[in-house]
Amino acid sequence: MALTQVSSNKCAGGFQKVFEHDSVELKCKMKFAVFLPPKAETHKCPVLYWISGLTCTEQNFITKAGSQLAAADNGIMVVAPDTSPRGCGVEGEDDGWDLGTGAGFYVDATQEPWKSNYRMYSYVTRELPKLINDNFPADPERMSISGHSMGGHGALICALKNPGKYKAYDATVLASGYAGPPLDILLDQGRDDQFLSASQLLPDNLIAVCSEKKIPVVFRLQPGYDHSYFFIYSFINDHIKHHAKYLNA
Ligand SMILES: N[C@@H](CCC(=O)N[C@@H](CS)C(=O)NCC(=O)O)C(=O)O
Numbered sequence: 001m002a003l004t005q006v007s008s009n010k011c012a013g014g015f016q017k018v019f020e021h022d023s024v025e026l027k028c029k030m031k032f033a034v035f036l037p038p039k040a041e042t043h044k045c046p047v048l049y050w051i052s053g054l055t056c057t058e059q060n061f062i063t064k065a066g067s068q069l070a071a072a073d074n075g076i077m078v079v080a081p082d083t084s085p086r087g088c089g090v091e092g093e094d095d096g097w098d099l100g101t102g103a104g105f106y107v108d109a110t111q112e113p114w115k116s117n118y119r120m121y122s123y124v125t126r127e128l129p130k131l132i133n134d135n136f137p138a139d140p141e142r143m144s145i146s147g148h149s150m151g152g153h154g155a156l157i158c159a160l161k162n163p164g165k166y167k168a169y170d171a172t173v174l175a176s177g178y179a180g181p182p183l184d185i186l187l188d189q190g191r192d193d194q195f196l197s198a199s200q201l202l203p204d205n206l207i208a209v210c211s212e213k214k215i216p217v218v219f220r221l222q223p224g225y226d227h228s229y230f231f232i233y234s235f236i237n238d239h240i241k242h243h244a245k246y247l248n249a
Contacts, residue, residue: 106154
């Protein structure tokens with residue numbers, strides 16, 4: 001599958017790049033960002049997939065989260081795709097900010113008019129990893145997944161539906177039916193997150209299930225922080241290190 005380079009910037013000793021390609025699953029052009037640490041010049045590297053939240057593109061994480069220095073230090077490639085198909089002309093896809101364009105929810109839609117394009121689950125778990133493994137110095141045996149908000153939920157459903165595929169987990173939803181290899185969840189939540197006070201995020205449910213199932217979870221309620229990338233920027237180093245512990249083991 002042909003990749004077109006959209007941009008390339010030297011960053012943290014490596015390169016922050018963006019590529020475009022024709023997606024088979026989504027039937028449209030898709031962009032994704034890839035950070036290549038200096039180590040990738042000479043070695044195969046593990047890959048951390050980051051999936052973003054509502055309204056994001058491949059740009060939000062790479063321009064706002066400040067992940068590149070920690071990824072360079074730990075020799076980790078970071079792949080951040082767009083959050084939905086775009087420009088497919090699906091009826092209703094631009095009617096609201098929380099469904100459709102910029103809001104693909106990392107699921108494979110089953111109903112018309114969504115089902116032929118809105119296949120973000122297959123895109124992030126199959127098409128994109130194959131593309132990365134075929135075109136970059138990636139070690140296909142060492143991948144993990146993390147995300148924010150819609151992407152935090154997406155990261156956990158990808159992990160739970162593919163036991164053993166991802167080496168580390170970092171998400172905000174229930175793990176009650178999980179029966180795969182051990183999980184180790186690091187969960188940061190801003191105490192002043194506007195979606196938390198609107199009861200749209202339910203970290204207490206995750207904590208309850210994890211204690212019941214004896215799944216290790218470190219939950220940190222961070223005073224004063226909201227839902228924004230300023231919050232992500234503040235704690236991304238801990239999350240990169242958390243993933244590196246497993247990816248570089
Ligand atoms: N409804 C608001 C909120 C959207 C929002 O908070 N999106 C989060 C993910 S759920 C985000 O990462 N926004 C992009 C950014 O802050 O760069 C909007 O449309 O701007």
